[in-house]
Amino acid sequence: MSDPAVDVVEFLLTAHTYTEEDDLDEDDLPPRYRQVFWSDGSIERPLAVTQDRARTATSVDHPWDAVSDLLFTQRTEFSGEISLTQPDMALEWYLDHADEDRLAANPTLAYAAEHADVEVGVTREQAREDNQPIQADRVWIDSLLDEYFDEDDDAEMLDLVHILAPEEIETTLDDLVLTEDQNDEVNKIVTAIENRDYLASIGLSEIGKILFVGPPGTGKTTISRGLAHELGLPFVEVKLSMVTSQYLGETAKNVEKTFEVAKRLSPCILFIDEFDSVAKTRKSDEHAALKRAVNTLLKSIDDISLVRDEVLTVAATNHPDQLDAAAWRRFDEVVNFPKPDRQMRADILRIVTQDMQMGDFDPEVVAEETEGLTGSDLRMVLREAVLQALTEGRRELTQQDVMNAVQGFEERDNLKNMDMIDGEGAAIAGDGGHDHDHDH
Ligand SMILES: Nc1ncnc2c1ncn2[C@@H]1O[C@H](COP(=O)(O)OP(=O)(O)OP(=O)(O)O)[C@@H](O)[C@H]1O
Ligand SMILES: [Mg+2]
Structure with a gap:
């Protein structure tokens, strides 16, 4: 079990350091701290530590009681705010009590240790790499959606796109039995995402659009979500039957916005389900608004790139026979999801x-x-x-x-x-x- 005093001091020190150092940005804060300082779409300095915030961020029931004995803490009677009277002493105390795992999970304090010339076995850069970026936080996702889609669009949007933060995904890749082919593909995707800077540098941008083909219930959706979970990326799911259903008013515009959202959320996985519904509407003699929506969708897929935009696009279909050559051409990999042997x-x-x-x-x-x-x-x-x-x-x-x-x-x-x-x-x-x- 972790020590409540260390938990609360870590929180106080993080708030203090972040407030003082302009070099630090949101991605230097651990996600559970970010969530309590979030207001109106951003995290504003100074970060004031109230009892409530400390309780939520640390899960310590009585944060002040946990640190009131320490010489370097104080509480303001009126506001109930907790702060550090002597930050240097607090940092020294903290580094004495914290192990490397803690610092590895807190880029702000890894930074503080670096600047105090204390060797702690982990750099700020390393800690930042492992820290979940702010784009994967639920609060950030919600504020982004608020920004892009106004009240009137809400109902339509909720039907069209559904976004999951990685921690909201319950089924992982370990819960799935994959064919050799699927396993290879997963490895390829993970490797491509990890090496996207290199791929960009050699001009290989035509990758990262994948089509999953197979009957219902063979794991197409689950593997895509599992990937998002594994890679710590937000999962943006578009239901194509909604794009092509006629009573949606501003669908073409919303399709565009959906891709904008995916780009803003990047790196992320954009999952386009029921991809065959596009093909159907292209064949038949449909509504002009609908045609526009479908064309917008195809064009948006053309324009989005894993290497440039850090968006991995995965489409899924149960009816590969309904896709025309133009639709197939948009994908650089096709993965078969057969019924299991x-x-x-x-x-x-x-x-x-x-x-x-x-x-x-x-x-x-x-x-x-x-x-x-x-x-x-x-x-x-x-x-x-x-x-x-x-x-x-x-x-x-x-x-x-x-x-x-x-x-x-x-x-x-x-x-x-x-x-x-x-x-x-x-x-x-x-x-x-x-x-x-x-x-x-
Ligand atoms: N290969 C598998 N190994 C383990 N579980 C599987 C496998 N395939 C499917 N499942 C389970 O079946 C359920 C449905 O899978 P999923 O929704 O991913 O199928 P799908 O291919 O997306 O189907 P649809 O085409 O209808 O959307 C999930 O709970 C998933 O865990
Ligand atoms: Mg599915």
């Missing part, structure tokens, strides 16, 4: 069940019996099995539970494909008792 299914089952209480469960056998199911389907199967067992008062799952859920899933899957008006789905309950595995 037997081995992948077994691995997915292992991951999905890793925190569950399992009895005589054999993922290999279940994998054998679940040909054609996707990762998403397998998750749903396990969820059913858990709920069924719970209703029977059990937490431990057996092979039988899982196999029953597989069967239930397949029956439901058949229902989904039935014609409910006059096809087989129109049958009356109990009528005939035919089995459900018919083909289509």
Whole structure:
């Protein structure tokens, strides 16, 4: 457990140093400190430490009590503000008590140590590299959206674009079973992003636009979010069906704004889902406003670059057959998301069940019996099995539970494909008792 006094002194010293040193900018502050000093879209000096701010930033319940014994702290009765009477002494005390990990997570204090000529094993530059940039903070994202989209646009915008800060992403790459191809691609992307300065210097700007192709539920969205989480980048998701839905008024303008937002948020990942909806509208004889929106979108994709704008563009589609040559040409990599094979299914089952209480469960056998199911389907199967067992008062799952859920899933899957008006789905309950595995 960390020492509350060190936590609060670190906060006080950071506020003090940041206030004094104009060389420091927002990216020198740890994200949990930034969030308490944020107001109206910026962080203004001086940074005043109130009890509330100290409590939120450090999670110490009684910040003043934690440091009131120290000789170099004071509290102003009236405002309740806490400050340092002798910053030099505070820094000395802090450096005596803090380990390298703390300084590595606080560029401002790594800077203070450098300037006091104290060797702490980490430089400000190193700490800044590891510190999450302000663009990835939720407060920053929200203020940016406020700036770009006024009240009237709000509802439309929320339908069109959805932004996640990296810490809001729950599924990570470790939760996914990837094909070799997908693994290679992930590595390539990570490497390209890490080396974007070099790529720019040799004039290689035509990279960083990727198309994910595969049936629903094969992990296209999840892998993209996982990448954002892994790289600590904001995730900007555009739902293309919204761009192309007709009742949106100022869509073309909002598409432009979305790309602006992505550029301002950069480095970030721009994820364009349902990319095929573009192709559909290009073919048919649509509304002029809609055509404009789609053209704007294609042009915006052309204009955005990983190397220049630090935006990685990922598009996803379930219907590659609907994309014309012009749409394909916009991507420099295409990654296939097939339905998982037997081995992948077994691995997915292992991951999905890793925190569950399992009895005589054999993922290999279940994998054998679940040909054609996707990762998403397998998750749903396990969820059913858990709920069924719970209703029977059990937490431990057996092979039988899982196999029953597989069967239930397949029956439901058949229902989904039935014609409910006059096809087989129109049958009356109990009528005939035919089995459900018919083909289509
Ligand atoms: N290969 C996989 N390994 C582990 N989990 C997977 C895999 N594929 C899919 N899943 C799980 O299935 C769920 C749905 O996946 P996701 O939404 O990413 O699919 P998608 O390809 O984006 O589908 P859609 O085309 O419908 O948007 C997620 O919870 C994800 O964790
Ligand atoms: Mg998806």
